[in-house]
Amino acid sequence: MNIHIITSKSGVSFFSFLLNYGVGVKIYDNPSVKKFLLKDLKIDEDYISNRIQTLFLNSKPIDNIDNAFLENGATLALSAAMPGTAGALFRKKGRYAAMRKQITYTDNIDIKKNKEGKIILKLFNMPAKELAGIIFERGVLIEKETLSLFLKNYNQRITPHIKEIHSDCKKKDKTIFFNRNLKAINLKVTFS
Amino acid sequence: MDKILKINMTGDAPNFKIESLGDYEGLGGRAMTSAVIYKEVPPLSHPLSADNKLIIAPGLMSGSAAVISGRLSVGCKSPLTGGIKEANSGGQPSQMLARLGYAAVIIEGKPKQNNLYKLFISKDGIQLTVDNSLKMLGNYDLIDKMKEAYGDQIGCISIGPAGEMKMSAASIACTDMELRPTRHAGRGGVGAVMGSKGIKVIVIDDSGTSIRAPKDKERFKNANKAFAEGLKKHPVTGEGLAAYGTNVLTNIINEAGAYPAHNFSFGQFKGASKISGETMAETETKRGGLATHGCHKGCVIKCSGVYNDKDGNYLTKQPEYETVWAHGGNCGIDDLDAIAMLDRLDDDLGIDTIEMGAAIGVAMEAGLLKFGDADGAIRLLKEEVGKGTPLGRVLGNGAAVTGKVFGVERVPVVKGQAMPAYDPRAVQGVAVTYATSPMGADHTAGYAVGSNIMGVGGKTDPLKPEGQADLSRDLQIATAALDSTGLCLFISFAILDQPETFNAMVELLNGFLGKDFTADDIIELGKSVLKNERDFNTKAGFTSKHDRLPEYFKNEVLPPHKVTFGVSDEELDQVFNW
Numbered sequence: 001m002n003i004h005i006i007t008s009k010s011g012v013s014f015f016s017f018l019l020n021y022g023v024g025v026k027i028y029d030n031p032s033v034k035k036f037l038l039k040d041l042k043i044d045e046d047y048i049s050n051r052i053q054t055l056f057l058n059s060k061p062i063d064n065i066d067n068a069f070l071e072n073g074a075t076l077a078l079s080a081a082m083p084g085t086a087g088a089l090f091r092k093k094g095r096y097a098a099m100r101k102q103i104t105y106t107d108n109i110d111i112k113k114n115k116e117g118k119i120i121l122k123l124f125n126m127p128a129k130e131l132a133g134i135i136f137e138r139g140v141l142i143e144k145e146t147l148s149l150f151l152k153n154y155n156q157r158i159t160p161h162i163k164e165i166h167s168d169c170k171k172k173d174k175t176i177f178f179n180r181n182l183k184a185i186n187l188k189v190t191f192s
Numbered sequence: 193m194d195k196i197l198k199i200n201m202t203g204d205a206p207n208f209k210i211e212s213l214g215d216y217e218g219l220g221g222r223a224m225t226s227a228v229i230y231k232e233v234p235p236l237s238h239p240l241s242a243d244n245k246l247i248i249a250p251g252l253m254s255g256s257a258a259v260i261s262g263r264l265s266v267g268c269k270s271p272l273t274g275g276i277k278e279a280n281s282g283g284q285p286s287q288m289l290a291r292l293g294y295a296a297v298i299i300e301g302k303p304k305q306n307n308l309y310k311l312f313i314s315k316d317g318i319q320l321t322v323d324n325s326l327k328m329l330g331n332y333d334l335i336d337k338m339k340e341a342y343g344d345q346i347g348c349i350s351i352g353p354a355g356e357m358k359m360s361a362a363s364i365a366c367t368d369m370e371l372r373p374t375r376h377a378g379r380g381g382v383g384a385v386m387g388s389k390g391i392k393v394i395v396i397d398d399s400g401t402s403i404r405a406p407k408d409k410e411r412f413k414n415a416n417k418a419f420a421e422g423l424k425k426h427p428v429t430g431e432g433l434a435a436y437g438t439n440v441l442t443n444i445i446n447e448a449g450a451y452p453a454h455n456f457s458f459g460q461f462k463g464a465s466k467i468s469g470e471t472m473a474e475t476e477t478k479r480g481g482l483a484t485h486g487c488h489k490g491c492v493i494k495c496s497g498v499y500n501d502k503d504g505n506y507l508t509k510q511p512e513y514e515t516v517w518a519h520g521g522n523c524g525i526d527d528l529d530a531i532a533m534l535d536r537l538d539d540d541l542g543i544d545t546i547e548m549g550a551a552i553g554v555a556m557e558a559g560l561l562k563f564g565d566a567d568g569a570i571r572l573l574k575e576e577v578g579k580g581t582p583l584g585r586v587l588g589n590g591a592a593v594t595g596k597v598f599g600v601e602r603v604p605v606v607k608g609q610a611m612p613a614y615d616p617r618a619v620q621g622v623a624v625t626y627a628t629s630p631m632g633a634d635h636t637a638g639y640a641v642g643s644n645i646m647g648v649g650g651k652t653d654p655l656k657p658e659g660q661a662d663l664s665r666d667l668q669i670a671t672a673a674l675d676s677t678g679l680c681l682f683i684s685f686a687i688l689d690q691p692e693t694f695n696a697m698v699e700l701l702n703g704f705l706g707k708d709f710t711a712d713d714i715i716e717l718g719k720s721v722l723k724n725e726r727d728f729n730t731k732a733g734f735t736s737k738h739d740r741l742p743e744y745f746k747n748e749v750l751p752p753h754k755v756t757f758g759v760s761d762e763e764l765d766q767v768f769n770w
Contacts, residue, residue, distance in 0.1 A: 017474075020443060020465050051427070059449040059460070059752055077447045083428050083438060083495075083682060084513075085622055085639055085667065086445055086614050095688065099621020099663055103449065103753045124443040125436055125470060126427070157478075 003177060004166040004188040011161025012191050014154050016132040019123040021149070022075065023187075024141030027117050033057065033065040033076065041134060052127060053081035053091045060105035063093045067107035072117025078131075079124040136189035144183050151178055163192060193220070193250065193295035193404070199311065199320065201389045202242055202301030206309065208318050213295055218705075220252030222278045223676035223721050224296050225267025229276050230724040232298075235731035239271035239381070240358055240388040242302035248289070248349065248394075249297075251678015253704050255290025255404040258412075259420045261678040262287045262488035264349075264366060270380035272360040272547070272590055273607040273632040275729040279382045280636070280675060282487035283366030283375035284347040288398040289313070290678075303390040308356070312342070314397040326392045328353045330540035331365045331373035338395050344371055350393040352542025355383030357580050359588030360608075361547035362387065365539065368487050368496075374509040375487050378544040379634065380609060381590075407706025415699035422693025423492050428685035433495040434484045436469035438513040441613075443468045446521070449752045450618035452611070453521045454563050455553035456604045459615055459750045463526025467516050473497070475528060480504045493682050499532045508536035511545075514635070517613035518549020523556055524563030530570060537573045543588060548573065550591035550610030558598035602748075607632035607738055616741055617750040617757050624664035624759055628739045628767040630725035638667035639674070639681045660759050661767045668767075672725075673718035677701060719770065726768060736765050 027036060033055065037043045043052075048065070055062040056077040062068045070076065081091055089096040097104065118141070123131055142150075155178060165172050196216065199208045213219075219227055225247040237243035246268045253261040264286035270277035289297065292315060303309070308327050312319040326334060331352045338348055347367050354362035362383030365373035406412035424430040432440055445451045446464035453461035465471065473483035481500040486493070487509075497510030511519075511532055519525060519534040538545045552569050555561060561568040576584030586597045591610040595603030604611040609632025616623030625638035674681060679697070687694040702709055729738075745757040 017470075020468065020470055053427075054444060056447045059447060061448060079444050079447075080432055081428050081685065082441060082444050083433055083685060084441060085625075085635065086441060086448075086450070086619060087428065088685070088688065089619060089621060090444060090448055096621060096663060096667075099660060100448075100450075100619050102620055102755050102758065103618050122443075122447065124447075124468075125432060125440050128470065 001182070002168050002186045002188070004190070005162055005177065006164040007189060007191050008161045008163065009191045011158060012133050012136065012189055013129055014158045014161070015136055015189055016123070016128040017154065018142060018146060018150055019121070019128040019132060019135065021146045022120040022122040023135070024118050024143070025121045027070050027119055029115060030069050030071055030111060030113055033062060033068045033070065036070055037065070041138065043131065043134065051080055051130070052078050054079040055092060057105050060103055061090050061092070061100060062105045063097060064107065065092070068105055069111050070119050071111040072114045073119070075120040075122065077122040077124065078127050080126040133191070136187065139186055139188040142185050142187050147182060147185065193255070193290055193293055195293055195295065197294050197297045197313070197318065199297065199299045200301045201299065201303045201391070204304055206301070206303060206320055208320060216295065219676070220254070220295065221249055221263065221265040221676040221678055222267070222280070222672060223717060224249035225265045225278050226276060226721050226724045228296065228298060229267050229269065230728045233269050235728055236733070237269060239269045239274070239385060242300070244269045244385055244388070246299040246382065246385045246389060247296055249295065250286040250290040252676060253701065254286040254678040256406060256704055257403055257490070258416055258700055258704060259423070259490050259492050260680045260683060262490055263678050263680055264377065265675065266364055266377035266382045268382055268385040269732070270382070271358070271384045272381040273609050275607060275632070275732055275734055276630055276725045277380035277382060278631065278675065279364070279377035279379045281364070281366045281375050281377040282680065283368050284488050285349050285366045285396055286678060287488060287490070288347045288396040290404060291398045291401040292396070297394070299386070299389045299391060302388060307390060308392045309390050310392055311394045312397070313394065315400045323392070328356060331542055332540050334393060335367060335371060335373050338393060339371060342395055342397060345397065345399055346371070347396045348373065348393055349396070350542070351383045351386045352540055353578060353580065354541045354543040354588055355387035356392070357585065357588065358384040358387045359543065359585065360384055360593070361544045361551065361588055361590045363542050363544045365542055368509065369489060372509070374539055376539065376544070378546065380631065383542050406704040408703045411699060412703030415696050415703050418696035419693060419700050420492050422690050422696055423683060423686045426686040426689060426693070429493050429682060433493050433682060436473050437483070437495050437497055437510050439469035439472050439511070439516050441469070441513045442516060443470065445614060448618065450615050451517065451521055452604070452613060452615040454524050455522060455557045455602055456615060457602070459618055459752055461521035464521060466526040467520045467528050467531060469513070472510065472516070472528060476500065476510065483510070485510070491680070493680065495682060502529065507532050508539060511535040514612050515545035515549070518546045519552070519569065522549050522553045523569055525566045525569065527566045530566035533570055534573060537570070537578070541573070541578050543577065546612055547590045547610045548577070548587070550604060551587045551594040554591050554594045554600050554603055555587060555598065557602055558600050560598065602744055603742060605633060606741060607734070609633050615750055616745055617755045618753055620757060620759055621660045621663050623741060623745070623757055624660045624764060624767060625668060627741050627764055628664065629668065630722065630729050636681055637671060638664050639671045639684050659763060659766070661763045665767050665770060668722060669715055669718035671718070672721040673714045676717060676721060722768070739764050
């Protein structure tokens, strides 16, 4: 099912919760992480360089986003700089990167090539809040379990922010989104 | 700070005297506590004996207008590790003791009778009185009584029932800005040593004192401004910590596969997002608590918060990442309210959250409870540890004792102290610090506090796979120095990334003390602290064999990365070869 929600501007931030759990995003031709963020998600280059300081591909910290490539089924996670020694050592090209060298992403990993695929994209902390608008405007796939948790936590608070809901290009009653029997959905969120 | 208060608890009538600093002139925080222990405590003494001493020392700049300078060091020979210990706390007492002029309070000896004392310190003098009505009070009730007796302009350093029962995981509580006992010198059983001295609470009233003046006012003022601006403009110290607290790490460490789940059996926890910093901040705000709050006056980072229960009533301060992990993922618990309740109980009983969570994790591994049993964990803490039952005393003496009693091999400790929230197989550089720190497994012993800018170990390529031992050594030296200043370790990112903020920090110290310290001097300070600590431990019987992780980390593969700990013993032995 395809659902398009039009909210108030402040309403979009509630959806950042979904990004913590991970959302499905389509990829084409095994892009590099850099290309995916820049060209597909259309995130500003300065933001990628300066704000996104911590990245994991299949749980492996990435230092070089030009040489890390996405394949069908991969999980990509993005975060700002984090505190503590652990925060310092997980940063891309950080001073203490050697302290986690055993799990670092290396660019000699073989990937399975596909014309089209789907990855799980996770965003944490500030990037989740700041990029929610861009990500949801593009459209993402939400699994049933994540959607149920989201509705349980945000049902009442998000309702006043929702202006319209469309399903498969037809305007629908708001309740369609809060139907607990929904399975996985393609969700697009914009604001007006 | 030009004097030391010495309390001698020996005999029928404990007494006190005020001494000049003597050999300890110019020392503060961890440098002070470790120097006193090294010089005055017999290394082979029993930690709960009259020979051990409890040293409480404000950092060098505490009590001044220097931002975020209110850290307090508490030192002794540890009943948990048998080695030297410095446990560090936020809260108000450090600033207050420093303004009263005390560079240290040293408690020595042991009372003859089973009396419990309270110590009152103000500008008008010292009162040491027996008050057995305080026996077995939790920290929250205790502080309420102190407020009734002394008013609400005080600060308190206290122990709960765990300290009175001399449990090896007992902490010492420091009150925060709201006069709640929420900040703790948690690690190593320092609360048990305070309990062995028979002191329940130290009440500090700094009324009538003034802020400590810097030697060079202009230099200090300018540096303080630049330092505060540097902290505020950095995304970690100015934004991330304030918005989500230290628990912002849960999602990250879990994603990295370095989050020890189910007593270090897995590197990821399915329920991590339910207990993450993002979820916690959201919950706190929704319930009328606070997602951003400082632990002491003068803090500009404000990494703490206020956690209210479902009805909107205060339950505890915002639990930190280590606490959320210890009682959460480590025990398979993904219920934030249960974790907050465990944090409240820990603070009230006066017990280290990391050690307690690790001990419960080991007990779960032994089959005492199922992983994920939040109600069972609360019951263990409340009904067993809190009431001092035999089982409670086992748990309250930490993960190592619990593992021995229940016959568990997977016990995550070094030198008897439980590991914090980073699996040593996934982050092996941190594991080197766990193994070699004189304190036992401790994530704050090798903090990323700008060793690069200080030039410790020289300039190196960050991606060059150089020795983990070299990096750990650099960090331990830098951390030991910072722990002596009174500054909070969370300034680390700003001074790591921004040379001008590091320079402002050095200028701040120089402006305050009227000195011209260089980065080299700071490195030497860090080395001298570590040398005292290592030498004490050697005399206490520690050898290189104690600088090791438990064997199972070398043999058991950690999912999802399928890694084991691979740093050689030879490399570990090079950490302190500077």
